[in-house]
Amino acid sequence: MTKKSGAILLFVLLLGFWIVLATRWDLTTIIAGFIVSAMIVFYNYDLIFNHQEATVITLRYLKALVIFVFVLLFSIIKSNVQVAIIVLSKKMPINPGFQTIRQPLKKAMNQAMYGNAITLTPGTLSIDMDDEHILVHGLIVDTVKELEGSALEKAVIAFEEVIK
Amino acid sequence: MQIFLNIMIIILLILGLFFFFVGAIGLIRMPDVFCRMHATTKCDTMGAGLIFMALMIWKGFTFTSLTIFIILIFIWLTNPTAAHYIAKSAYQMLFKNTEKKE
Structure with a gap:
């Protein structure tokens, strides 16, 4: 994806976002949105796209994305029930601590997504990461290692492999 | 049909409130x-998600629902990021303090 087509895509997305938020179809609203979106794209043209991060959206990419989202939603529900049980139990069976796990991803965007996903999975909270390790805090420290080789990690790795 | 939808909305709202309650107790x-951070981020994400889902069912297929959906996505993007940042700064403070003691 070149920088120009990326800028056009961003412009279309911004305009669509504006129209959805405005919930009206007047000429004035749309012209105002047009001007604002064009100005945003124009002034941020240097910052918008990084060639190493840019990807082509294909069917396989979308499939991996959908699988990732479903795995993530499932783990959000699981994590919430687990934390609710821990909080409401009388003794609070927690054993908090820090643990480093391996970093399976290369691209900064995917690393950020994986970090957010770790925060949403059962009893884990990502604190710091570099290209090789992620520092994770766990409510029960022994369960943190189970993230390596879990369904979530597999979904994220599949996500990265498609992009190559 | 309307009654069925209303029951579903009420169940979702009660579940959402329950998760917010759990988050507050955990805090x-x-x-x-x-x-x-564990208690607040997870339970707030889920609670907001369920309550917004109830609102979306109540509104049906309208622009308002779409707006609510966008708000939900932004909450789910920003909530873990904020938690990550707080945890990181707390970790750095902890690390510095132990270093000084030694």
Whole structure:
């Protein structure tokens, strides 16, 4: 994806976002949105796209994305029930601590997504990461290692492999 | 049909309130910063998600629902990021303090 087509895509997305938020179809609203979106794209043209991060959206990419989202939603529900049980139990069976796990991803965007996903999975909270390790805090420290080789990690790795 | 939808909305709202309640209790009961972040981020994400889902069902297929959906996505993007940042700064403070003591 070149920088120009990326800028056009961003412009279309911004305009669509504006129209959805405005919930009206007047000429004035749309012209105002047009001007604002064009100005945003124009002034941020240097910052918008990084060639190493840019990807082509294909069917396989979308499939991996959908699988990732479903795995993530499932783990959000699981994590919430687990934390609710821990909080409401009388003794609070927690054993908090820090643990480093391996970093399976290369691209900064995917690393950020994986970090957010770790925060949403059962009893884990990502604190710091570099290209090789992620520092994770766990409510029960022994369960943190189970993230390596879990369904979530597999979904994220599949996500990265498609992009190559 | 309307009754069925209403029952579903009420169930979703009650579940969402339950998770917010759990988050608030967790914030008070947990022993340190990191454990508190666990309780608040997870339960708030789920609670907001369920309540917004109830609102979306109530509104049906309209622009308002779409707006609510966008708000939901932004909450789910920003909530873990904020938690990550708080946890990181707390970790750095902890690390510095122990270093000084040694």
